[in-house]
Amino acid sequence: MTEIQRPGALYQQVAAAIREAILSGEFAPESLLPSEAQLMARYQVSRPTVRNAIAALRAEGLIDVRHGKGSFVRSEGHPTLTLDRRIQHAPDGRFVMPGGDVWDEAEEPSVHRTRTTKATGRLLGLGEEEELFGCDRLLSDSTTGTRAMHRTLIPFEVAENVPALAQEPGQQPTALYAALAKARHKLWWSETVRARMPVPDERATLQLPDATPILHLSRITHGTDDRPLILEELRIGADRAEAAYRITADKQPTRRRQT
C-alpha cells in the first residue's frame, strides 16, 4: 500500500500518484498498469474512486484501457506521418504536392452538390447558402494505416468560369489547380490549422483512440486578384500526424490582409 497526500479530491490524488509513477518510469510505455482491484488495495480506496482516477488519465491521453485486458501506458512516439503541405511546380509545369503521394483512396470519392455554411461561406468570401460542388474522400496511408478525411468545395460561381471544374469537380486537387492555371489564374494558397475534439462520426471514421484531437486543415486556393476559388479541408487524427510548412521572408507590403 502506498500513501497519498493532501491536494484536492481523493481520486485526483490517486490519479496524480499513478501519473507520477508513469512519468518517473515505474511503468514503462506499453506496459500493463495494476488492475482496478490492485489499485483499490494499493491506495485503500473504492472502485469508483479508482475508476475516476483512471478516467482522468484517459482524458489526458496518458493511458489506454482495453476491456478485459487492463490499462496500458500509452507510448506517444513522434507522429508517424508528417504532412508536407508545400505545393510545387514540376519541370513540366504540372502542380505537385510533395506530401500528397502517400495517400490512396479507401473509397470512391463522393461528389455532391451542397451549400455554404456560415463557416465555409466566410472562408470563400461568400454568404450563407451559396451553391457549391462538394467532393468527399476518405484517404488512407497503407503503410501506417492512418486515415484522413478530405473535402473539396468549389462554388458554382467559380465553376461557371472554368468549365473543366464544372465537368469534373471530383478531380484531384492538383488537377483542379491545373485547370485554374489554364484559365489564366495565378495561384497562391492560404492555409489555417485548427485542432478540436472529434465529433462521434469523425471518431469512428478515423478510428481514433480516446482523448485524441483532430487536426483540421483548411486550404484556400486564391487566384488572380487574390479571390478565393476553392476550399479544401483535411481532417486527421492528431496522434498520428503533424503538418509541416516552409516559411520564407518576403518583402513586407504596405498592408496586406491574409484570409
Place this chain on the structure above:
Amino acid sequence: MTEIQRPGALYQQVAAAIREAILSGEFAPESLLPSEAQLMARYQVSRPTVRNAIAALRAEGLIDVRHGKGSFVRSEGHPTLTLDRRIQHAPDGRFVMPGGDVWDEAEEPSVHRTRTTKATGRLLGLGEEEELFGCDRLLSDSTTGTRAMHRTLIPFEVAENVPALAQEPGQQPTALYAALAKARHKLWWSETVRARMPVPDERATLQLPDATPILHLSRITHGTDDRPLILEELRIGADRAEAAYRITADKQPTRRRQT
C-alpha cells in the same frame, strides 16, 4: 419523460439524446441544460447514468459544467485569434512577424541553460544531452485574454559562432533572426504543427477548459547550408487560436528533404 432507443449502453443513449437535442437547437449555445435531477426524471435513469452521459459530452467538448450552477451548451465560435505565421522583411531590413505584435509578455522571460531531449535534439539535428540556451515566455493577448507559452532554444554550438546570441539569448525572435542575418546567414524557416491534450501543467498555465487540445507549433530557423540554428516552440489552447500559413508554388528541386 422522453423515451430512449436501442443502440449501446444506457448512458450512451442518454448522451445521444442530449447531443441530438443540442444539435437540433432545442438547447441554444450558452443556455442552461436541465439539471441532473431533471435528466434523471426525464429519462428514468439513476444519477450515475446521467453523470456518465454528461461526462461523455464534456469529453466531446460539447458542454461546460460549472459547479453549483449547471451544464451549459458550449458555443464554439470561430477561434478568436488567428496566428499569422508569416515572417517578412521590413523596408529597412529588419524582420517583422505580422502576427507577432498582438502579444505582450505576462511575465519576465526566464532564461536558463538546459540540454536537448530526444525530441528537441532531433529537430535541431543534434544528439541527446547537447547544451542549449533556453528562454521561456508566457505570452498574453490583452484584448482577448488568450495566453500562450513560448520557448526559444539555442544550441551552444550556434551561439558560439554568433556572439550576439550568447550575450542575449533572451531577445525577441526577430532580434535573434537579425543577429543571425548579420552573421551572414541566409534564413528560412520550417514549421510543424501538432495537436495533443495538455498535461496538467499546461492546462493550468493556459487556463484551458475541459476537452481542449493545444496547438503545438515548432519553428526551426535554418541558415546557410540549411542547417538548423534555433528552435522555437509555441503552445496555445486550440479553442481560441488557429495558425495561418501562406503557400506559394516554387519550382520543384530534384529532391529536397524538409526537416
Place this chain on the structure above:
DNA sequence: AGTGATAACTCGTAAGGACAAGTGACGTCC
C-alpha cells in the same frame, strides 16, 4: 493430441445512498 467447456481474471454498466461544496436568492437583523 486436439478440442471445447470452464473458471478466473480483466473492465463496463447500473443502481442505491450519503455528504461536501459552490451559487444565488430570499429574508432577517442592525
Place this chain on the structure above:
DNA sequence: GGACGTCACTTGTCCTTACGAGTTATCACT
C-alpha cells in the same frame, strides 16, 4: 438601506453492491 445568515438549489465526491461482457489459461473430455 445595507450587511449578513440561511436555505434551496446546483454539481462534486465517495462509498457499497450487483451483474454484464471481453480475455485468457487451464483442465477435462473425446
